[in-house]
Amino acid sequence: MNKSSALNIPSDVSEIKVQNFINGQWCPPTTNKYMSSWNPATGQKSYAIPDSSSADVDNAVRAAKSAFPVWSSTLPEERAAILNRIADLIDQYGDKLAVIESQDQGKTVFSARTADMPLCSGYFRQFARCAVEGFEETKSQMNAPCTPVAVTQVENSVLQSTTQHVPSGVAALITPWNFPMLMVCEKLAPCIAVGNTCVVKPTEITSATPYLLTLILQAAGLPNGVANFVFGTGVNAGEPLVKHKDVRLVSFTGGCVTGAKIGSMAGGLLKRVSLELGGKNPSVVFNDCNLEHAVATHIRAAFQNQGEICLCASRQYVQRDIYDKFVKMFREMTTKEVRVGNPGDSKTYYGPMVSQQHMEKVLTYIRLAQQEGAKVEFLVNPSDPAVKNVANDGRLTISGMEGGYYIAPTLITGIKQNSRVMQEEIFGPVVCILPFDTEEDAVMLANDTQYGLGSSVFTQDKARLDRVTKQLNSGSVWGNSWMNWDDNMPFGGLGCSGTSREHGPWSLEFYTETKAIYSLV
Ligand code: NAD
Numbered sequence: 001m002n003k004s005s006a007l008n009i010p011s012d013v014s015e016i017k018v019q020n021f022i023n024g025q026w027c028p029p030t031t032n033k034y035m036s037s038w039n040p041a042t043g044q045k046s047y048a049i050p051d052s053s054s055a056d057v058d059n060a061v062r063a064a065k066s067a068f069p070v071w072s073s074t075l076p077e078e079r080a081a082i083l084n085r086i087a088d089l090i091d092q093y094g095d096k097l098a099v100i101e102s103q104d105q106g107k108t109v110f111s112a113r114t115a116d117m118p119l120c121s122g123y124f125r126q127f128a129r130c131a132v133e134g135f136e137e138t139k140s141q142m143n144a145p146c147t148p149v150a151v152t153q154v155e156n157s158v159l160q161s162t163t164q165h166v167p168s169g170v171a172a173l174i175t176p177w178n179f180p181m182l183m184v185c186e187k188l189a190p191c192i193a194v195g196n197t198c199v200v201k202p203t204e205i206t207s208a209t210p211y212l213l214t215l216i217l218q219a220a221g222l223p224n225g226v227a228n229f230v231f232g233t234g235v236n237a238g239e240p241l242v243k244h245k246d247v248r249l250v251s252f253t254g255g256c257v258t259g260a261k262i263g264s265m266a267g268g269l270l271k272r273v274s275l276e277l278g279g280k281n282p283s284v285v286f287n288d289c290n291l292e293h294a295v296a297t298h299i300r301a302a303f304q305n306q307g308e309i310c311l312c313a314s315r316q317y318v319q320r321d322i323y324d325k326f327v328k329m330f331r332e333m334t335t336k337e338v339r340v341g342n343p344g345d346s347k348t349y350y351g352p353m354v355s356q357q358h359m360e361k362v363l364t365y366i367r368l369a370q371q372e373g374a375k376v377e378f379l380v381n382p383s384d385p386a387v388k389n390v391a392n393d394g395r396l397t398i399s400g401m402e403g404g405y406y407i408a409p410t411l412i413t414g415i416k417q418n419s420r421v422m423q424e425e426i427f428g429p430v431v432c433i434l435p436f437d438t439e440e441d442a443v444m445l446a447n448d449t450q451y452g453l454g455s456s457v458f459t460q461d462k463a464r465l466d467r468v469t470k471q472l473n474s475g476s477v478w479g480n481s482w483m484n485w486d487d488n489m490p491f492g493g494l495g496c497s498g499t500s501r502e503h504g505p506w507s508l509e510f511y512t513e514t515k516a517i518y519s520l521v
Contacts, residue, residue, distance in 0.1 A: 007089070007215050009096040013039065013103035014046045018207050018231055020056055021214035023063035024224030029232065030055040035204060040106035040352040041343055043403025049207045052232035054240035057199065060228035061244045064170040064197040067225030072167040072195035074223075076131040083128035083193055085220035087121040090185075093216070094118070097181065097209055099344070104208040105180055106352040106405070107305050108343045120185040126487055127193035130508055134165075157520045165512040167195030168272065169248035172241045174201045174234075174262070176254040177354050178308040178427075181209035187251045190507035192226055199247070200229045201238050203254075205355055207231050234258060242266055249273065251510070256425070256451075256496040263499065274500035274510050276310075276492060278425040279453030282446035283313040283482065284436070284468060286459035287322045293480070294458040295329045301456070301482040302431035303338050303409050306350045310497075311454040311476070311483050315422060316433045317445050323435040330433065331411060334379040338409045340429075341386040341398045352405040353428060359405035362428030363393045365421050366410055369432075374415035378408035417445060425451070439464065443471045452494030456482050475501070 010016060019026040034048035050056075071079075090097070098113035107116075171191050175183035184200055191198050202210035214229050230237050242250050242265045249272040252262045259277040266273040283301060285294050301313035318326045343351030353359040370376050370393070378394045380387055389397040396406035410430040415421055422432055436442045446455055455472040457479050459465050469477045475493040478484060490501035502510060 007219055009093050009212055013100050013208050016047045016208050018049050018211040020050055020052055020231055021229040022060045039103055040354055041404045042401050049204055050231040052230045052237040056230050057237055057240040057244060060199040060230045061170055061246050063225040063228050064199055065246050067223060068169055068197045071197055071223060071226050079193060080128035080131040082220055082222050083124045086216055087124035089216045089220055090117060090121040097212060101181060101209045102343045104206045106343055106354050108348050108351055110346055116179055116182045120182050123185045123189040127189040131193040160519045160521055162517045164515045164517055168513050170246055171196045171198040172247045172250045173198050174238055174252045175203055177203040177205040180206035181213055183253050184210050184213060188227060191511050194508060194511050196511055197226045199241055201241050204233050274502060275498045277496060277498040279310045279497050280425050280449050280451045281311055281313050281454045282315045282317060283456040284442045284446050285318040287319040288460045289458035295326060295333055297482050299334050303350055303429045306353060307429040308427055313456060313482060314426060314431055316431060317436045317442055318433060320435040320437055327433055331379055334409050335381050339384060340396055340406055342401060353407060356405055362407055362426055363395060365426045366394050366430060369412045369415055369421045372419055375413045377411045379411055380408045443468060447473045450496045453497035
């Protein structure tokens with residue numbers, strides 16, 4: 001089935017009318033209240049987002065609950081076929097979706113088209129395969145009786161032990177704004193592949209592409225009620241969803257403070273919960289590294305997606321004897337290559353911050369570093385014609401987009417390890433680079449954080465690479481690289497970065513209940 005010709009993906013985000021998607025129908029919120037969204041590139045109002053309430057959540061959970069018996073017993077091959085159609089439609093409409101994603105979030109159209117959209121369709125294809133291939137179920141067989149607690153003994157029988165993974169029921173999927181559509185797809189694909197139904201609560205800050213995804217789900221033939229979307233705030237829509245009695249599991253990606261709150265709400269109600277949270281990620285650069293490669297990678301790790309990636313390396317530690325050289329190269333390369341401006345322009349490296357509020361938060365940290373006496377540099381090419389003004393705190397005025405939320409690539413040196421700037425997640429284009437002397441110092445500084453999401457090590461000494469990667473406390477560690485991806489590897493964090501692992505088999509594990517079946521046969 002291909003109803004794609006009917007899909008109406010506009011070319012401008014302001015034309016989108018976001019509605020809740022419940023039981024296959026698009027509907028206004030029962031409150032009839034809407035919130036405004038702003039285009040971050042221009043600072044102009046763009047579209048309206050439903051301000052949904054617990055009544056909408058209840059309708060959505062009811063739809064998911066009644067769709068569960070049929071969907072969970074639908075043949076895996078049928079589920080997989082629908083997931084593959086979703087993937088095909090994302091690919092077909094990827095260019096259009098990327099434009100909307102950029103206008104809503106501020107990321108460049110280029111990165112939305114070449115990174116986010118292929119990853120979105122990739123998740124649906126990967127979990128379509130998993131739906132069919134299923135799990136490596138554990139099977140073992142022993143002569144009975146096998147344990148001292150066996151109460152019944154049957155002569156000549158054997159005890160067969162097997163595991164079975166079964167769908168859990170209705171899932172709540174709650175997502176953040178830095179990868180608006182990708183974060184939804186990352187959760188939705190495994191969730192429905194294994195036979196769950198769900199209610200998605202995308203962020204209220206970037207709701208446009210999650211809404212457009214509902215058009216794709218329906219065009220792909222996903223049965224009514226399998227995936228329901230309720231748009232609105234965390235307090236009005238997110239909390240009632242987490243607390244809803246018929247929601248069995250909660251998958252949340254977002255900030256540490258919200259994660260702690262959701263963890264305690266869900267845990268208190270004995271729901272299964274997955275928390276994927278923020279980071280303050282270190283990178284350690286030894287003097288024997290390939291310097292040019294290291295600097296180029298660290299620029300990407302600092303500024304890709306405006307620095308709005310949970311894995312951005314915002315604390316970079318460089319061995320003292322190459323420190324000055326590293327910083328000089330970092331400064332020169334960034335000034336030359338990192339152009340900030342119109343996210344629709346193919347020459348732009350990064351665009352505006354997602355919102356005025358988030359821009360203010362990032363600027364507050366820059367001002368704090370200045371007040372603390374650190375050296376703060378704004379790495380803007382002085383001959384870039386697009387930049388009209390660089391304010392004292394790094395806010396940029398871009399020609400023709402004066403109301404946009406732009407911040408210069410910001411390099412901070414001479415800051416103390418215990419500064420809030422070094423300890424708290426800033427989530428913007430702000431990087432701190434500090435020197436270290438010994439391997440022990442490097443590991444100690446890198447691990448001196450409440451977070452533990454990602455980290456990197458750069459050295460050509462294989463033994464040291466092996467030692468240090470093993471000593472860094474984070475869910476993912478990269479050697480001589482940053483954010484290389486393998487969808488079959490676990491993803492998640494330690495401490496304030498989260499409590500769980502997702503992706504590949506770990507997602508399948510999270511979205512199912514594992515039963516142990518013992519049969520005397
Ligand atoms: P956030 O915590 O403010 O919001 C995330 C989502 O939670 C939104 O949909 C929001 O409406 C909802 N929410 C807020 N309060 C809620 C409540 N009380 N109950 C239920 N839902 C509630 O995060 P954000 O600002 O949207 O996203 C940025 C954060 O996400 C950063 O910390 C970033 O590092 C993190 N992040 C982590 C990962 C990861 O995989 N670890 C990926 C992307 C982003």
